Amino acid sequence: MKNRAVEMSSGVYTYKHHCEGGFDIHEIYIKRSKFRVLFSYVGEIFLFANVLHALLLKESLCINSFWSISFAFAVAKCLKYKPVKKESLLIMPTFGVQLEQHFWSGRVHRQFVPVGKLLKPVLNEHVTPITCYWSLVLLLHSEDKLVRVFKKVYPPVKMMVPIWKALDAFTNYGGMGNSVALQPNPLLINVEQGCTAT
Amino acid sequence: MENVTGEGISDQIERFQTQLQMDGRGRKHRILMVSDFFFPNFGGVESHIYYLSQCLLKLGHKVIVMTHAYGNRSGVRYVTGGLKVYYVPWKPFLMQNTLPTLFLTFPIVRTILIREKISVVHGHQAFSTLCHEALMHARTMGYKVVFTDHSLYGFADAGSIHMNKVLQFTLADIDQAICVSHTSKENTVLRSGISPEKVFMVPNAVDTAMFTPSPDRLSCDEIVIVVISRLVYRKGADLLVEVIPEVCRLFPKVRFIVGGDGPKRVRIEEMREKFSLQDRVEMLGAVPHAQVRSVLISGHIFLNSSLTEAFCIAILEAASCGLLTVSTRVGGVPEVLPDDMVVLAEPAPEDMVRAVRKAIDMLPGIDPQVMHLRMKKLYSWDDVAKRTEIVYDRAMQSPQTDLLERLPRYLRCGAWAGKLFCLVMIINYLLWCLLEYLQPTEGIEEVPDIRPVHARLESVDDTCETQGKGI
Numbered sequence: 001m002k003n004r005a006v007e008m009s010s011g012v013y014t015y016k017h018h019c020e021g022g023f024d025i026h027e028i029y030i031k032r033s034k035f036r037v038l039f040s041y042v043g044e045i046f047l048f049a050n051v052l053h054a055l056l057l058k059e060s061l062c063i064n065s066f067w068s069i070s071f072a073f074a075v076a077k078c079l080k081y082k083p084v085k086k087e088s089l090l091i092m093p094t095f096g097v098q099l100e101q102h103f104w105s106g107r108v109h110r111q112f113v114p115v116g117k118l119l120k121p122v123l124n125e126h127v128t129p130i131t132c133y134w135s136l137v138l139l140l141h142s143e144d145k146l147v148r149v150f151k152k153v154y155p156p157v158k159m160m161v162p163i164w165k166a167l168d169a170f171t172n173y174g175g176m177g178n179s180v181a182l183q184p185n186p187l188l189i190n191v192e193q194g195c196t197a198t
Numbered sequence: 199m200e201n202v203t204g205e206g207i208s209d210q211i212e213r214f215q216t217q218l219q220m221d222g223r224g225r226k227h228r229i230l231m232v233s234d235f236f237f238p239n240f241g242g243v244e245s246h247i248y249y250l251s252q253c254l255l256k257l258g259h260k261v262i263v264m265t266h267a268y269g270n271r272s273g274v275r276y277v278t279g280g281l282k283v284y285y286v287p288w289k290p291f292l293m294q295n296t297l298p299t300l301f302l303t304f305p306i307v308r309t310i311l312i313r314e315k316i317s318v319v320h321g322h323q324a325f326s327t328l329c330h331e332a333l334m335h336a337r338t339m340g341y342k343v344v345f346t347d348h349s350l351y352g353f354a355d356a357g358s359i360h361m362n363k364v365l366q367f368t369l370a371d372i373d374q375a376i377c378v379s380h381t382s383k384e385n386t387v388l389r390s391g392i393s394p395e396k397v398f399m400v401p402n403a404v405d406t407a408m409f410t411p412s413p414d415r416l417s418c419d420e421i422v423i424v425v426i427s428r429l430v431y432r433k434g435a436d437l438l439v440e441v442i443p444e445v446c447r448l449f450p451k452v453r454f455i456v457g458g459d460g461p462k463r464v465r466i467e468e469m470r471e472k473f474s475l476q477d478r479v480e481m482l483g484a485v486p487h488a489q490v491r492s493v494l495i496s497g498h499i500f501l502n503s504s505l506t507e508a509f510c511i512a513i514l515e516a517a518s519c520g521l522l523t524v525s526t527r528v529g530g531v532p533e534v535l536p537d538d539m540v541v542l543a544e545p546a547p548e549d550m551v552r553a554v555r556k557a558i559d560m561l562p563g564i565d566p567q568v569m570h571l572r573m574k575k576l577y578s579w580d581d582v583a584k585r586t587e588i589v590y591d592r593a594m595q596s597p598q599t600d601l602l603e604r605l606p607r608y609l610r611c612g613a614w615a616g617k618l619f620c621l622v623m624i625i626n627y628l629l630w631c632l633l634e635y636l637q638p639t640e641g642i643e644e645v646p647d648i649r650p651v652h653a654r655l656e657s658v659d660d661t662c663e664t665q666g667k668g669i
Contacts, residue, residue, distance in 0.1 A: 011641065125274040125645075129287050130305045132313065134643065156643050 008159060015159040017166075024091035024170075026163045028155050030084055043079030047072040084152045089163060091170050097138075101152055117141050121149075121167035123160060136160045138167075227590050228260040228315055232332040233322035234290070236265040236283065242511050243323050243348050246378075246402055248277075253583030255279050262314050264307075266290055266328060284310060288328070298327045300622065301629055307335045308633055312642045318590050320344045321368075324351065324361060324386075330368045337371050337604070338626045342593040345369060346376040346400075347386045350508045350529050362389040363612075367619050370607045373593040376400045376586065379530025382508035391611075400585045401534075403577040404514040411520030411566035412495040418561055419451065423554070424497030424521065426457040426485060427504070427512060434503030434526060435462030440547035441503070442466075443473045445554050452558070453478050457485040457493050494519040498564075499557050505545055507531050513540065518573040520566020524553045536576075539569060601627050 008015040014029040050072035054065035088100040096114040103109075119139040124146065126135045134157040137146035149163070231251060235243040251261040256279075263283040272287045286306055311319070319336040321329035324347050333343045345368065352358040369375060369390040375397045377383035383397050423445070427433040439462075442454055456466060456479060463481070470479050485493055494500065500516030502525040509530050513523045517539050525531050527542040534540070541560070543553035601623070608619035 127273045127284060127286060128306075129302075131637070132284070132306065132309045157646075158643075 010156050010159065013153065013155045013159060015155065015162075017162065022093065024093075024166060026089040026091075026166065027086050028088075028150060028153055028159065029086045030153055033083070037083070039079045043076035047076040087150045087153055089149055089167075091166060093170075097167070097170070099147075099149055099151075111147075113138060113140065113147065115170075117143075118171055120171055121164050122146070123157065123164050134160060136164055136167075226258050226260070227254075227587075227594070228317045229254060229262070229590065230311065230314065230316045230319045230332075230336075231261060231263045231322065232265075232319060232326075232329050233263075234266055234326040234328045235323060236263055237277070238268050238271065242402070242509075243326075245511065246346075246348065247322055248281075249403065249405065249579045250583060250586060251281050252279050253579045254586070255281060256580075257583055257587060259587075260314075262310070262316070264310060264328070264332065282314075286328075298331070300331065301626065303328065303331045304335045304626070304629055305633060305637075307332050308339065308630070309637075309642060311336060311339065311341060312639055313645050315644055316341065318342045318344060318593060320346065320590075322346045323348050324365050330364060333368050333372070334623075334626060335630075338601075338623065338630050340598065340600075342373045342590075342596065344374045344376065344589055344593050345372050346378070347382060348378060348508060350382060350385050350506050351389060353389070363615060365390045366611050367608070367615075367622075370611055370619070371599075371604050372396065373596045374398060374589050376589055378402050378509040379533050381530040381533065385508070398585070398589050400582055400589070401577065402509045402511050402514065403579045403582045404511060404518050404573065405579065406518050406570065406574040406577075409491050409494070409515045409518035409570075411570050418498070421449065421452045421499065421558060421561065422455060422497040423452060423499045423501050423524075424455045424457070424494055424516070425501045425503070426490060426493060427502070429456075429458050429460035429462040429466065431462065432505055433458075433460075434505050434545065435460065435465065437503040437505075437526070437545060437547060437550065438501075439465050439469045441501075441550045441554070442479060443469060443475065444547065444551045446473070446475055446478055448551065448555070449558060453480070455480045455482065455493065455497060457482040457490075459484040490515065491519060494521060497521060498561055499524055499554070501554070502526065502531070503545070503550065504528060504531070510534055514573065514577055518570055520564070520569045522557050522560060522564050524550070524557045526550070536572075539572075 012031040012033075014031075016027045016029065018025055047069075050068050054069060083104045085102045085104050088098075088102065090098040090100065092098065094115065096112060096116075096118060099111045099113070101109045117140050119141050122137050122139055124135050124137045126133055133154050135154070136149040138149060140147060149167075150160075229251075231247050233243060233247060235241060236247060237244055247263060251263060254261050261281060263281065265283065265285060266288045267285045268290075272285050275283045275285060277283060286303075288303070310316070316336075319332060319341050321333045321343065322345075323329055329345075333345060336343050347365075351361055353362070365386075366389070369386075369392040372392065373396070375386065375392060377386050377397055377399055378401055380399055383394075383399050386392065387394050387397060425438065429435045438456075445452055446454070454475075463483075466479075467481065470476055470481070482493065494516055498521065500513060500521040500523045502510060502513050502516075502523065504510065504526055505528060507529040510525070513525055513531070513534055516523055517535055523535060523540040525540055525542060526545040528545060532542060541553045541557045543549040605620050605623065608623055609616040611619050
C-alpha cells in the first residue's frame, strides 16, 4: 500500500516523505548554490594557472614558485564545494534505519543502525561558540556519542519534527510494521507538546 | 464580498487601541540573564540569578540564562522550573571570566536573542566579561538592557580604574541599572557617571524556607560563635586572627566554629597553635552550601569580618536561622538588618571584641523563631522579583534610539576614551550589518516554548477534542 507523498519547503531545503516497498522514506533536498559552484571553479582555475605559470617560466623552479603553488592549492581547497543533493532516512520495519547522503557527484554514503541498537531519537539544541541550531540525533545502546541523522545539512526544526515523530513511533513499537507505527497515538500528543525534548 | 463600513473600521481601530493598552499593561517579558557566574559555580551572584529567575518564572515571564561552559557542561540545559540555561562553549580564562574578545561573542549572542525572542537583556556583575559584551551587542541590536551591580569597587588602584572605565562604557547607554544596596548605588554612580535616576535599589534576599532555626533553642551555658566565609583578605581573615584569641581570653565559655577555606586558613591554624585554642576553635574547612544551615544552627552568634561588602547574604542567612549577628560596619552592611538583630563595629580588633561583648550581653533577649519570621517578611525573593519587574517595565518604556543618538553618550565618557568607545560601537554596528547579511534574521528559527504542566494538560485535552472532531 503506497501512502500519499508529503512535501514541505523552507528556504533551500525541501522535505519529502513517502512510503515505498514497505519502507518509510524521509528525504531532505538541498538547492545547490550557483555562486559556490562558480567560486569552486574559480579556485581550480587559479590553481591551474599558477601551475602553468611556474612550468612555463624559462628560469628553473625557485622558492617563489613553490610558495605560489602552495597558496593557490590552499585557496582552491578552501573554495572547493562538495554539494549534497539530498539526505535520506529510511525506516525499515523489523530491521532498523538507514542514513544516506547523496552527493551531486553521484557518490552515496550510507550508515545502517539496527533496531536493537536504537534507543531514542532526540531533537537536540546544538550550541557552538558561533551559533546555535537544532539537530536530530539518535541515542544508541552502549555508545557514548550521539549519531546525527543529517550530517551535512541543517534543516529547520519544523521539517525535523515529523521525522522525529516517525522515529519515535518506530522505537516505541520496537520496529513493528508501518500500519501500527504511523497511526496517531494519544501518548504521542503529550510528547508532541514537548518537541524540544533534550 | 462583504463591504467594510465606516462603523466597522471605527470598531476595529477601537479594538486595536484597546489591545495595545492591554498589551502595555499586562505584558510578560522575555528576559535573558547574562553573566560569567552561574551554577555549577557557586557564590552570591550565582544564587541571585538563580532565585530571581525562578521567581520571575513564577510571575509568568520567560527567563533564559546565558553563561560560559563549565568543564563538560556545555550546550543547553534545563534546571528547576524549566529555566533554560545556555552554556556557551567559551572556556573560562581568568577567575571564571571568559577572554575579553569584544566582538567574537556577537554571533552567538545575536542568535540567542533572536531565536528566544528576547525583550530585555539583564546583565549581572561588573567584572563579568560576557555580561559587558552581551549588553554591548544587545544595545547595538536595539534591545532594552538592564544591569545589576553586585560588588563595591575602589577608585585608586590600577585595576579599579580600568574596571571603572569598562563599567562607564557599558552604563553610558544603559536603560536601567540595579544595585543591591544604597551604598552600592552610590558607589556605582560615582564609578560610572550614570544618572542616579536610572539606578534602582533592589536588595538581595534569602531563601527562608532553607534557613530555618533549630526547633529546640540552644542553651546559653556555652556560647558558640560561628564564622562562615571564604578565608581571604577581603573577608577579613586577618581581623579574625586578632579577634578570636582576645575573645577567648575574655570569655571563658565562648567557643568558635570557623567554616570555609582559602589562602588565609593557614594563618588561623597558626593562631590556634600559638594560643593553644585547639579545643575552643573548631575548623571545618570548606562547607557545602547544603550544610551551611546545620553549621549555623549550632551557634548563637554569627561573626562577619568582611572589609568590603555591597550587600551581605551571609548575615541574612544567619539571621534567618535565628543567630544574632556581629559584623563590621563596611559597605552596605548597615542597611541589611535592623539594629536589634545586628551589632556593628569598625573593622578593628578592639572594636570587634567590644561588639562581641555587647552581643553576648544581648543574647538572653534573642528569640530565634521571632527573628526568622521577621526575616521572612523583610527579605523575600518574590518581593525582589516584583521590584525587578518594575525595573523591566521602566526599561521597556524608555525611548528607542539609533546609533547616531547613542554615539554622543559614549563621547562624554572622556577625552580619549570617548572617541575610542565611539569607534568600538561603530565597528560593532558594522559587524551587526555584516551578520545580518551572512545570516538573516528570518533564517534563524525561533524556539517553541515549553508550556507549564497545567497548560500542557489543557492543550492535550484540546488536541484530543480536535482529533475526535476530525474522525
